[in-house]
Amino acid sequence: MRYCKNCGLLAPFDADRCPQCGAPLPPEAPSAPSSARYTGEAPAEQPQEEVVPALSEWATLGTLLLFAIPVAGFILSLAWSFGFNTHPARKRLAQAWLIRTLVVGVVVALVCIVLALTSVARLTVTPYYYAY
Ligand SMILES: [Zn+2]
Structure with missing residues (x-):
């Protein structure tokens, strides 16, 4: 589970965006091996942090x-x-x-x-x- 940086809501694991305020959530902890499986090629160029x-x-x-x-x-x-x-x-x-x-x-x-x-x-x- 992750907390939204914008409103503090506890967001579900698979959510890209906060269900309450729509703010983009930070990528899951890098220690989790399951999430690394999907991003096989270039994890560096993900446009995750929308300013x-x-x-x-x-x-x-x-x-x-x-x-x-x-x-x-x-x-x-x-x-x-x-x-x-x-x-x-x-x-x-x-x-x-x-x-x-x-x-x-x-x-x-x-x-x-x-x-x-x-x-x-x-x-x-x-x-x-x-x-x-
Ligand atoms: Zn939020």
Whole structure:
């Protein structure tokens, strides 16, 4: 197993790219003899390390500001995560933001559910609150 350098996901053995963020994974450890069998001829000229040009600081800042817009930013990050976007670095930024948004959304939803359940329980257990 290998870890993605981009997002840290544990990637399966046979994957060329990270299943989560699409980043090219480094070749498997050179000590593994099974992987050397397939690349019989010239392992040196494999174009494994695809270099992604970084966004400039202002482009990153502008992208994050766009994502911070409550509803439109979420839609934008969703769209850019799935390819309506030519810049690979911005696409990864969109994917990272999308994951963050989903995690925050789940946490907020759980907190709301817990609060709702506890308030309902309080109302049903102690009828005093109900009466006044
Ligand atoms: Zn990844």
